[in-house]
Amino acid sequence: MAFLDLTNLEKTFGTNRVVKDFSLGIEKGEFISLLGPSGCGKTTVLRMVAGFETPTSGAIRIDGQEVTGHRPNQRNIGMMFQAYALFPNMTVADNVAFGLKVKGVPRDERQSRVEEMLRLIGLPEMAGRFPFQLSGGQQQRVALARALAPSPRVLLLDEPLSALDAKVRVSLRNEIREIQRELGITTIFVTHDQEEAMSISDRIVVMNGGIAEQVGAPFQIYNQPHTRFVAGFVGTLNTLAATVVSPEDGQVSVAGQTVTLAKKPIPAGKGDKVTLALRPEAVAFGRAAGREIVLPATIAEVHFLGSVIRLRVKVDGAIVALDTFNRPDQPPPPIGLATEISFSATDVILLPAD
Amino acid sequence: MKRFVAWAAFIGGCLYFLLPLVGMTEFSLKMRRGEYSFDAYAKVFEDPNFWATFGYSLTLAAATIVFGVLLVVPTAYWVRLKLPQARPVIEFITLLPLVIPAIVIVFGYIRLYNTSSVLPLTGSGLGTDILLTMGYATLALPYMYRAVDTGLRTIDVATLTEAAQSLGAGWFTILARIILPNVLVAVLSGAFLTLAIVIGEFTMAALLNRPAFGPYMQLLGANRAYEPPALAVIAFAITWGCMGLIQLVTRFSKHERAKA
Numbered sequence: 001m002a003f004l005d006l007t008n009l010e011k012t013f014g015t016n017r018v019v020k021d022f023s024l025g026i027e028k029g030e031f032i033s034l035l036g037p038s039g040c041g042k043t044t045v046l047r048m049v050a051g052f053e054t055p056t057s058g059a060i061r062i063d064g065q066e067v068t069g070h071r072p073n074q075r076n077i078g079m080m081f082q083a084y085a086l087f088p089n090m091t092v093a094d095n096v097a098f099g100l101k102v103k104g105v106p107r108d109e110r111q112s113r114v115e116e117m118l119r120l121i122g123l124p125e126m127a128g129r130f131p132f133q134l135s136g137g138q139q140q141r142v143a144l145a146r147a148l149a150p151s152p153r154v155l156l157l158d159e160p161l162s163a164l165d166a167k168v169r170v171s172l173r174n175e176i177r178e179i180q181r182e183l184g185i186t187t188i189f190v191t192h193d194q195e196e197a198m199s200i201s202d203r204i205v206v207m208n209g210g211i212a213e214q215v216g217a218p219f220q221i222y223n224q225p226h227t228r229f230v231a232g233f234v235g236t237l238n239t240l241a242a243t244v245v246s247p248e249d250g251q252v253s254v255a256g257q258t259v260t261l262a263k264k265p266i267p268a269g270k271g272d273k274v275t276l277a278l279r280p281e282a283v284a285f286g287r288a289a290g291r292e293i294v295l296p297a298t299i300a301e302v303h304f305l306g307s308v309i310r311l312r313v314k315v316d317g318a319i320v321a322l323d324t325f326n327r328p329d330q331p332p333p334p335i336g337l338a339t340e341i342s343f344s345a346t347d348v349i350l351l352p353a354d
Numbered sequence: 355m356k357r358f359v360a361w362a363a364f365i366g367g368c369l370y371f372l373l374p375l376v377g378m379t380e381f382s383l384k385m386r387r388g389e390y391s392f393d394a395y396a397k398v399f400e401d402p403n404f405w406a407t408f409g410y411s412l413t414l415a416a417a418t419i420v421f422g423v424l425l426v427v428p429t430a431y432w433v434r435l436k437l438p439q440a441r442p443v444i445e446f447i448t449l450l451p452l453v454i455p456a457i458v459i460v461f462g463y464i465r466l467y468n469t470s471s472v473l474p475l476t477g478s479g480l481g482t483d484i485l486l487t488m489g490y491a492t493l494a495l496p497y498m499y500r501a502v503d504t505g506l507r508t509i510d511v512a513t514l515t516e517a518a519q520s521l522g523a524g525w526f527t528i529l530a531r532i533i534l535p536n537v538l539v540a541v542l543s544g545a546f547l548t549l550a551i552v553i554g555e556f557t558m559a560a561l562l563n564r565p566a567f568g569p570y571m572q573l574l575g576a577n578r579a580y581e582p583p584a585l586a587v588i589a590f591a592i593t594w595g596c597m598g599l600i601q602l603v604t605r606f607s608k609h610e611r612a613k614a
Contacts, residue, residue, distance in 0.1 A: 052516055072519040083510055085517035089535040098531075099521035143517075150521060 001064060003028035003186055004049070004154055009058035011044050011210075018044045020210040022058070029184040031177065033197035036207035037233065045207075046156050046190045051075050062153050073102075078147030078185075080160040084139040086131040092118070092142050093127040099150035117145035120179060137168040144176065148183065155180065157189040161196060173200050194234045198222065206230045222279075228351045231277050238283065238320040240276045240295075241353065244268045250345075252276070255295045255316035262345040273353035282347035283322040285311060285333075291342035299337045313341060375590070382583035394584035403570055404585075411559075411567035414483065415552035418490040419545045422498045425491065427541065430502045431533055434511050448499040451492050456557040459489060464561070482562050489558045494551050498544035505540025506533075539604050546596035554589060 002025030011019040019041040026032050034042035047053040049060060051072035060068045067075050078099075086095050093114050100110045118124045121141040131139055140160055147155060157176070161169040177200040180187050191197050197204050198218040206213045206221060206229070214226045225231035242254040250264035254276060261276075268274055284291050300319060301312035308323050309332050320341060333339065385393040398404050433444050451459070463485055467475035475481035491498075511533070518528045534541065559566035571589070575582040 073522045073524055077520055079520040081513050083513050085513040087532055102522040
């Protein structure tokens with residue numbers, strides 16, 4: 001049994017089933033991200049683990065102990081919130097010491113733990129300050145220290161980086177991951193930012209409509225999406241409509257050409273419509289070595305972004321996005337230019353048709 | 355021209371409010387013929403009934419504030435946290451004392467809690483004091499509830515509660531150590547308003563026959579000339595003192611500045 005075991009969790013608000021038959025096992029020390037769009041049920045799952053929502057059915061076990069019916073203050077779970085949620089009437093040190101005080105930890109022990117936590121988050125000199133005297137990033141660091149101080153069994157992070165500016169987000173997410181690794185604490189991170197999820201997670205749970213569409217390592221989720229939703233939600237995806245020519249030989253017809261895919265046989269019948277999905281980095285502008293499939297295209301849009309030029313080309317009526325590196329000796333191609341794109345058969349993700 | 359009108363309106367407003375006060379204060383200083391003196395104030399302070407009634411009202415005000423805080427803070431907190439749909443109903447209930455006259459409330463009390471009732475509170479001094487405290491709490495309810503509710507609006511009640519719960523805190527700890535300190539200024543505003551109401555209240559205390567400051571002021575007003583305005587000035591000073599205290603507490607409360 002996994003350290004944190006969620007079994008067949010269901011949550012219904014009135015007639016709205018927000019979480020449907022959600023099961024997940026998380027190993028000790030693992031960093032899991034729940035990723036999905038707004039309303040997909042990721043926060044509800046987190047809140048059920050925290051004890052703020054009671055599951056309509058299903059069970060939650062931590063380290064073999066059933067906690068489904070336990071109140072939030074009986075679960076020994078640390079939590080970070082999007083809105084920091086530091087207690088405004090307390091100093092940084094008092095905030096960090098709060099959980100220890102509630103637990104009845106003696107004063108000396110409490111003080112040394114607070115100092116240890118503040119060192120861990122790199123703010124030992126801020127102990128006497130009030131939350132309003134700190135920046136957003138500092139407040140969230142204090143919130144992390146506060147959540148970790150009572151040595152919780154599980155750490156829950158409810159979109160803790162959403163309220164921060166881009167630069168702080170990146171540095172803080174790396175810090176969170178570093179501290180999580182150092183302490184080896186089992187962590188669930190809720191986010192709708194796929195880059196954030198992919199950069200720090202051991203595994204990602206992609207959620208949609210209350211169910212887990214796919215669970216896997218970031219590399220797996222990105223490169224081998226199981227469903228159209230996962231493929232579309234994680235990263236940018238180009239799609240091309242195709243018709244199966246020979247399922248056994250992996251041949252499809254796309255943009256007036258018959259091409260052979262790496263995946264054989266194709267799980268569809270002859271004449272069936274399928275979708276070929278390609279990540280932008282899998283598509284090259286013009287013919288390129290090692291990319292055996294070549295399709296005619298017309299430049300539709302050119303976005304000069306400095307080091308990168310983002311092109312949007314029209315292939316058989318569909319728009320395909322691809323990036324090329326900027327070269328000072330080679331100006332961006334003009335809009336309307338008839339050209340070619342190329343990609344490898346192994347980079348094609350085959351999805352059912354729309 | 356615009357500036358002139360604004361100043362004229364400001365000065366007019368000041369005169370409207372200040373002239374009666376100045377007139378009253380001036381009259382209270384004229385007890386000694388031909389010169390200004392504090393004789394009326396001295397007389398008031400020398401009167402043992404002043405101290406007795408003032409002390410009594412102050413004690414009951416303290417009891418009312420404690421009861422009001424214990425009743426209103428958890429109620430307003432719970433409504434905001436768990437029953438937001440019940441807010442209009444609770445607000446309506448808390449407004450009722452403004453539309454139901456005190457005389458109606460006190461007659462209702464006398465009828466319900468007289469000596470031949472199941473709970474004969476009017477049968478003893480302590481019982482009547484308790485009844486009067488409840489009555490005062492009812493009269494102060496609109497002010498206390500609104501003050502606390504406004505205070506709660508300035509903090510993220512739900513998230514702070516959840517943060518405290520995740521750290522192992524129970525309801526009492528959350529209320530006492532997180533919610534109450536963060537709405538303390540609002541609670542104090544409500545408390546000082548309650549104090550002002552209790553100190554000047556006449557109807558309930560008179561009809562329940564308790565030795566409160568309100569009936570004492572009325573009695574003095576009916577029998578003396580210079581002492582009543584002196585007393586009014588004293589009562590006015592107490593009220594303004596309370597308002598000043600609210601301001602002071604707000605200014606010196608460190609974390610409150612963050613919310614401003």
